[in-house]
Amino acid sequence: MNTRTETGFTPIDPALYAKAFQLLDPAPEPTAPADPAAPSPVSVILAAAPPVHRPGPVEKTLTDALAFLDxxxxxxxxxxxPEGARCSIGALRAAAGTRDAAYRDAGNLLLDEARRQHGNQWEAIPVWNDSHTGAQVRGVWEAAIQRAHHQNI
Known part of the structure; x- marks a missing residue:
């Protein structure tokens, strides 16, 4: 049986490798012994990190539509x-992309908030939009986004 042991690799200098790894990962400076009662650095980082909010589809649609208006x-x-501005329903359609459940729920929430702030006589978003100032419309959008956020939808 012929077993070849010659690899053809160039021999390495172990001292050179040791120096390279020391430069890449220097030894930590000595520290005082840790206080056993103190929290570990990882638990401090985890405790300090605020929870991440992931908006639901309705909140995202409303937020994207308001950003479109902005x-x-x-x-x-x-x-x-003609210059690209849109009414509220136009912005909602642009943000949603399709008339899916998030689009319908966002529209219903926006209209419900418009009725809460401006009376129950509003049958549709376009009529309400055309009957109010920009500041009033924006206030309804912001309140609807907050409701969606609090309802986690």
Whole structure:
């Protein structure tokens, strides 16, 4: 049986490798012995990290629509203004992309909030949008987003 032991590799200098690893990962400086009563650094980091909020689909749709209004502008009396501004329902459609459950629920929540703030006579978002100022419309959007956030939807 012929077993070849010659690998053809260049021999290494162990001292060179030791120096390279020392440069990459220097030895930590000596510290005082840890207080057993003190929390570990990992538990301090975990305790200090706030919980991450992941918006639900309704909150995300409403937030994206309001961001669209902030970016492109708000319009009255038309769905889409020639310069790109939109009314509330136009912004909602742009943010949702499709008329799925999140779109419908976001629209219902927005209309419900409009009725809470401006009376129950509003039958649809476009009519309410066209009957109010930009500040009033924005206030309803912000309140609807807060409701969606608190309801975690």
């Amino acid at each position: 970016t492109h502008g708000w319009a009255k009396l038309r769905l889409i203004h």
